[in-house]
Amino acid sequence: RGKKAFIAGVADDNGFGWAIAKALSQAGADVILGTWVPALNIFETSYRRGKFDESRKLSDGSLMEFAKIYPMDAVFDTMDDVPEDVKANKRYAGNEKWTVSEVAECVEKDFGKIDILVHSLANGREVAKPLLETSREGYLGAISASSYSNIAMLQKFGPLMNKGGACISLTYLASERIIPGYGGGMSSAKAALESDTRVLAFEAGRKWGIRVNTISAGPLGSRAAKAIGFIDDMINYSMTNAPLSEKPLDAIEVGHTAAFLCSPLASAITGSTIYVDNGLNCMGVAT
Template sequence: GRRALVAGVADDNGFGFAIAKALAAAGASVCVATWPPALNIFLNLIERGKIDDSRRLADGSLMTFERIYPLDATFDTLADAPEEIRTNKRYAERGDFSIEGLATQLVADFGEKPLDIVVHSLANGPEVKKPLLEVSRHGYLAAVSASAYSMVSMVQRLGPLLRPGGSFSSLTYMASERVIPGYGGGMSSAKAALESDTRTLAFEAGRKFGARVNVISAGPYASRAASAIGI
């Protein structure tokens, strides 16, 4: 069977969960990766049966996640995380939450070539509510780091783990190509980078790993992340 990793699932509301469910319904084993600050809440929701209705598949069974990994996609290696993050309670209890840590753990759990499908369904822009005219350099670079470079780093580190015919997908938003007031904080810039990088990554990762790389431009949807900005 195929195995998928969906990065950016922390509740039953976002695109990541819906994609995980569609993959599970199609017969794939699904692992997810969750941002450490959201991980405890997500595990509680699952344990207490709060998302059982959402987990139910057409055949009546409940979708299960083969693994739920901690992932902060702004860190390529654990050493890149600053001391205050590494010692933060939510992070410290989770082991190596970096992208490299995720790759290492996948190989430890399933062997050298554990994956067929990788989905990047995560984004973050700390100043998303600010129009570009008011965004700080720090906020802009944080948006690009979490929302665009995270994909580059995931393809670098998970590419070698893909079986033949494997694929990467990510999610973008139309604000990369047209002005959408409210989609601020450099998030429009991050999505433009993500889309451009997808073309280059497809060229490079196709040759290096035999992998496809695609990005889907999703319509507006009131996920947790989007509700915060009223998109």
């Protein structure tokens, strides 16, 4: 039986979510996507027009297919949480059932139980502002979109996961070391995500027999990272200073680690933050 994976946070072929989808597809899993509502239309149009065909290629030459793509907004748990202006927004109005609980219900109805849950999304409106200048709203918004969304997903999808299943999220070194420029409460959100990974590993392990881990990834020039503004500097810094300095991090290296962590090969790994960063986290001084 092929495993079923639900991945939230894919809207183009540049980010970690796409690479994880590819590694899981390559390993024989059926991949179901949850794509941010405002990004869905352009993603589906580009997909249909063949824009991603080159990066859909698997090792046997076939193209990666998604079992289904659902609209999703991980900031809302039920329709009662959605403010009127979002409901009326034209990018949302044409879609339905995109809150976390509704997406989980749809996935269960369409596919039954799943084995793998991937959270590959983050958002912090004030990411470019230092923490000292971050507003309460900006900070809480970053935590809501980037940390609580992971809890919400596990709450709603946990009951439909097979025993032995696994969850993965993506985190960043700024949770534990000072990375000037990663502001707006995003560093705090990643610290929460890593702490929650441990607590959720305990709770979900006892409750459903599933594993919960997070991957601390090195810098990648994804769409989200480009929006922060300093990603090229971070990639250069890593290539100058990391133990493995010859090459930039390739998203598929994170994809492969995710596939390993979601497989029975990692059956005793849970609650862990796994670094996939060319070793940069180990360095104490710049070289």
